[in-house]
Amino acid sequence: MISKQKYWNPVLETLPHEKIRKLQLEKFKKIFSWAHGRSRFHRGLYDKAGIKPGDIQSFDDIRRIPTVEKSMMRGIQRKDPFPYGDALCVPLEEVSEFRQTSGTTGQPVYQADTWQDWEWWAESWAYILWAQGYRPKDRVFIPFGYNVFVAFWAGHYAAEKIGAEVVPGGVLDTQARILKIQELQCTAMMATPTYVLGMADTAKSKMGIDPRSLAIRKITCAGEPGASIPSTKKRMEEAWGAKVYDHAGATEIGAWCFECEAQAGGLHVNEAFFLVEIQDTETGETIEEPGRRGKMIITALDREAQPCVRFDSKDIIQWAPEPCPCGRSFRLIKGGVVGRADDITKVKGVLLAPSAIEEVVRGMDGLADEFEVIVDKEGDIDRITLKVEILKGREGERKRIEAQLKDQLRLKTNLGYNLEFHDHGTLPRYDVKAKRFKDLREKH
Amino acid sequence: MTKKVDLKELDSKIQSMKKTAEELKQMGEDFPALYRNISRVLASIKMLELNISDVAKI
Numbered sequence: 001m002i003s004k005q006k007y008w009n010p011v012l013e014t015l016p017h018e019k020i021r022k023l024q025l026e027k028f029k030k031i032f033s034w035a036h037g038r039s040r041f042h043r044g045l046y047d048k049a050g051i052k053p054g055d056i057q058s059f060d061d062i063r064r065i066p067t068v069e070k071s072m073m074r075g076i077q078r079k080d081p082f083p084y085g086d087a088l089c090v091p092l093e094e095v096s097e098f099r100q101t102s103g104t105t106g107q108p109v110y111q112a113d114t115w116q117d118w119e120w121w122a123e124s125w126a127y128i129l130w131a132q133g134y135r136p137k138d139r140v141f142i143p144f145g146y147n148v149f150v151a152f153w154a155g156h157y158a159a160e161k162i163g164a165e166v167v168p169g170g171v172l173d174t175q176a177r178i179l180k181i182q183e184l185q186c187t188a189m190m191a192t193p194t195y196v197l198g199m200a201d202t203a204k205s206k207m208g209i210d211p212r213s214l215a216i217r218k219i220t221c222a223g224e225p226g227a228s229i230p231s232t233k234k235r236m237e238e239a240w241g242a243k244v245y246d247h248a249g250a251t252e253i254g255a256w257c258f259e260c261e262a263q264a265g266g267l268h269v270n271e272a273f274f275l276v277e278i279q280d281t282e283t284g285e286t287i288e289e290p291g292r293r294g295k296m297i298i299t300a301l302d303r304e305a306q307p308c309v310r311f312d313s314k315d316i317i318q319w320a321p322e323p324c325p326c327g328r329s330f331r332l333i334k335g336g337v338v339g340r341a342d343d344i345t346k347v348k349g350v351l352l353a354p355s356a357i358e359e360v361v362r363g364m365d366g367l368a369d370e371f372e373v374i375v376d377k378e379g380d381i382d383r384i385t386l387k388v389e390i391l392k393g394r395e396g397e398r399k400r401i402e403a404q405l406k407d408q409l410r411l412k413t414n415l416g417y418n419l420e421f422h423d424h425g426t427l428p429r430y431d432v433k434a435k436r437f438k439d440l441r442e443k444h
Numbered sequence: 445m446t447k448k449v450d451l452k453e454l455d456s457k458i459q460s461m462k463k464t465a466e467e468l469k470q471m472g473e474d475f476p477a478l479y480r481n482i483s484r485v486l487a488s489i490k491m492l493e494l495n496i497s498d499v500a501k502i
Contacts, residue, residue: 009495011449022502116487123491273494302494 003137006327007128008162013328024275027301029056033309034067038089041076042068044308061276063286067297067312070101073109073252084112090305099150101251111150111251112305113319118157120273120302121150125158127270128258131328132245133218134161134188135149141186141216143169143177143195150251151223163333164188170239173204178209185215193226193236194434197369200239205425212241224434225258225355228267228336229430231363248315248337252298253308257333266320266332275299278317281341287406290321290334295341312436314341316353332390345439347375348382350414354437357386362409366394366401370427376440383419392424458492464482465489 007013015023029440035042046052049066056062076239081092088095090112097113099226113121114169134140140159144152146168167184169177178199182234191199197217203209219242221227227236227246235246249255256274269276278287278294296315302307316339320332339353346352346414354373361371362426368389377385384410390398402419410416465485472478 012495012498015499019499019502023499026502079447114487115484116490119464119487119491120494123494272499 003135006261007364008127009272013127013330014169015272015329016410017329018330023272024301025062025107028062028275028299029053031299031301031307032056034073034089034304035309038244039087039307041072041086042307044086047120062275062310067068067310068308069312070109070252071106074107077110083110084306087306088112089307090114095305098148099153099251101228102149109252113303114305117303117305118154121154122157122161124249124255124270124273125154126161126305127273128220128247128255129155129158129162129164129266131258131260131326132220133162133243133261134159134162138164138188139167139184139186140188140190140192141163141167141177141181141184141197142168143172143174144191146170150249154255155190155220155222174199175207178207178211178214181216182209182213187215187219188220189216189242190220190222192223192434193232194222194224194430196221196236196244197232198429200413201369202234209238215239216240217242221246222249225337225339226358227361228338229362231359231361235369243327245412246336250313252306253298253311253313254303256298256300257336259336260324260326260328262324262326264320264322264324264326264332265323267336268324268328268330268332268378273301275301281316281425287319290319293318293338296337314323314343315339316341316344335410343437345375347384352384352413352415356413357409358436360405360412361386361388364388364401364405364408366391366397367405368424370429371436373437374426374440375438377442382441383418384415387420387422387427389422389424391429451496455497455500458489461472462486462489462493 036046036053042442045066051065055113069200073087076087077083079085081088093116095112096115097118099111100108142152142156156168167180167186169180174181200211219236219240221244226232227244233244245259247255247258257269259267277297279297280287280294281374293316296313296317298311298313315337317333317337324332339355344351344353356371361367368391371388372387375382377383390401398421405419409415465482468482469479472482
């Protein structure tokens with residue numbers, strides 16, 4: 001019977017928005033008081049700003065609380081209580097989980113979780129999986145290297161929690177994973193967009209297996225924005241004959257938003273578990289209206305060991321103008337995470353988001369999935385080079401592809417590129433998070 | 445959802461379960477198998493509170 005239920009939590013997911021806001025305010029007061037009372041780091045930050053727990057009575061009060069940045073966490077870690085430092089809110093013996101950030105933007109941040117926090121991680125993911133149609137009858141394959149990165153760990157625990165059967169695809173290589181999916185007739189999978197496309201390529205080109213012939217019918221992505229980039233999503237869905245869903249999460253935050261089966265062009269924020277604020281990157285003003293982009297300031301309302309209170313994630317998001325047809329009252333962010341404040345870079349004086357290049361390349365008929373972007377200098381002038389692969393058998397269409405690619409890139413990014421065409425299979429391949437954008441200019 | 449959910453009633457049963465679990469935890473301080481398992485039960489009860497009790501109170 002429960003499999004027919006549309007929502008993991010039919011009460012919270014359909015709660016009128018004014019009640020969600022009331023719930024968020026009450027929960028924020030508690031987590032703020034918890035962090036202030038138990039973490040020297042947070043207390044120091046708030047005392048310096050002259051804010052005490054009793055001062056928080058409204059969302060306006062919340063907006064006056066200083067934000068926390070990843071660099072601040074780096075500064076306090078690897079000290080006592082080792083290795084988490086002053087943000088830890090529980091005795092070390094209550095910590096049951098260690099994870100760390102990937103270190104893409106600097107020294108990795110260590111994250112402590114109690115068992116209760118870990119239950120919370122799995123609970124957040126249970127909302128995601130249920131909304132994406134996972135049910136107890138599913139056999140879920142998880143092809144990720146179970147390690148210090150949070151990645152799909154909580155997805156694994158959540159799949160168990162909702163009653164599905166989990167097949168951990170840990171240290172198997174890509175071909176062995178595909179054979180295991182085939183043998184066990186797995187129905188769902190979780191992976192980064194890069195790896196979803198890479199697996200399909202391996203299955204077809206090295207094993208003679210059409211991924212569409214396998215039983216995978218839903219794929220949950222994380223780690224990269226690809227599943228919210230329409231052209232990349234289309235490539236994945238066509239390659240596997242499966243629905244591909246996005247979700248966004250982070251080690252220091254949790255799994256805070258997800259796409260549902262309606263695939264309405266956005267991700268639902270789990271507003272019962274997280275408070276998301278959107279802030280204008282120039283003025284710091286809070287953005288309430290749909291359609292205006294800003295950076296996300298987020299609070300995990302129930303995470304205790306190492307709280308996430310008004311964390312400046314640098315993710316660029318915007319509220320969607322319309323509610324989702326699925327009936328959830330959790331608001332949608334349009335197009336998912338559309339960039340990162342520290343990813344968007346100026347090239348030849350023009351603001352460039354790498355995801356815009358991905359959208360063009362993946363939307364181009366005749367090109368393979370991989371590409372690489374290199375920004376460097378030719379004298380004093382910025383130069384941007386895009387390396388792409390032409391699919392085997394399509395080499396004769398190079399002129400047509402080149403002309404279309406130039407036009408689309410100019411249209412979507414307002415920049416001219418040096419284009420390099422490579423043979424299919426010759427650009428670097430990635431198993432987890434791809435590093436396709438390389439800025440080689442000297443930083444000042 | 446077809447059946448009406450009585451949040452107050454659900455919360456009342458959750459609180460009763462929590463009270464029992466907390467009592468067991470106190471009784472298990474020299475009994476690792478009891479203490480650690482009931483600690484995990486309490487973490488699961490907390491998830492019920494997040495899903496039901498918190499909203500029942502607003």
